[in-house]
Amino acid sequence: MIHFSRSLTRLLGELKKLPGVGDKTALRLAFHLLKSPDNLSALAESLLEVKAGVRFCSICFSITEADPCHLCSTERDSTTICVVEEPQDILAMERSRAFNGRYHVLHGALSPLNGITPSDLKIAELMQRLEKGSIREVLLATNFTVEGEATALYLTRLIKPLSIRVTRLAHGIPLGSDLEFVDAATVQRAVEGRSEL
């Protein structure tokens, strides 16, 4: 067993807390950083900067440095809100360039088995935004997992009575896939959601 200095041991410990990093990877990353002191300083500084500057947007609860975030403050369609589970889901929506409205991040999804209930998510905050009256459509873009579906169903129940249109991302055959290899549940939903040509 090799013994490292106290500071190196601490660095390895912190690296191993990152997702997907085990003993070997932590060691490889640490030695890589130590070989280039410039990179090490840059990484340290950027971590401190992130810690000091990044927070949740007070409107949509995405991650931002300026509050409100640029998606909440720039020119976009303010009558439509897209609801997502996590901040990184906004990136997926934005990459698609298919949506030009506002966003709302729930920070999770309802889960009966893990005990995640509405009060654990930013649902009350969403309802406050809707009560202001200018929203005409809510697009539910939660994941197509049991938890994501449960969340979409719960939100539908809350939002429908406000006479706001509630829509869900279509659930279909992945682009570029052969029908014969697609699972039965996906095919079923795709048939139910079929569109006129």
Place this chain on the structure above:
Amino acid sequence: MQSIELDAVVLGVMDYGEADKIVTLFALEQGKLKGLARNAKKSRKRFGGALEPFARLRLQVTLKDGLSTLNGADVINVFPHIRTELGKISHAAYACELVEQLVAEGETNTRLFRLLTAYLEHLDRVPQDASDRRFFEANLLKVLGYQPELARCACCDGELAAMQQLRLAPSGTGILCGSCARTGRPVSSDTISLLIRSLSTGRFGLVRFPPEGLAEAGAILDAAIACHLTRPLKSLAFMEQVSC
């Protein structure tokens, strides 16, 4: 080591690290087991969207003590209609959590597997009915050997069918006759008969409790289940919070 095939229901899924999942399963051939699905979040080829709560799968597993290795899964049924109603999702999750909590690892129980899959299939097929939850609970207790005594007074052993003013025993594990109990929740003999019928017919949808009977059956079964739980059920708290 050899990979075997199991017919199993997913009782719970936990993210593990960046891409792995730990899945709790109830298998026809093996009872309850825990398995590690490496790279499950990224490899749609091996697991597809199959590792989801209450899905029924054909699994390829390498059995090990403690944590088995899941090599792949094919969906038998994800119960797509359960997934379109919040109440159905909650009840399916509740059934899975009950099995997860009340069954020890590695004990096969074919009847319990049939009961769980029959309940999921029923939930998937017909509109939700509160009687079905009580039917499932009554039969779950029976299959596990925890069935509350419904024919005789828990105190004097007198036949309940001939008696009036029945009450739920304070311990929760049985019924008391009118001469043995003056306090405790009253239960009607009609409810007791419906519970006995629930245990003698093997099919969902045949026993329907009227509203008062539903509340009484609920009190009897909730108390009987609570005796065997080591922690409160998350899915039950969830159902109460979202009222479904």
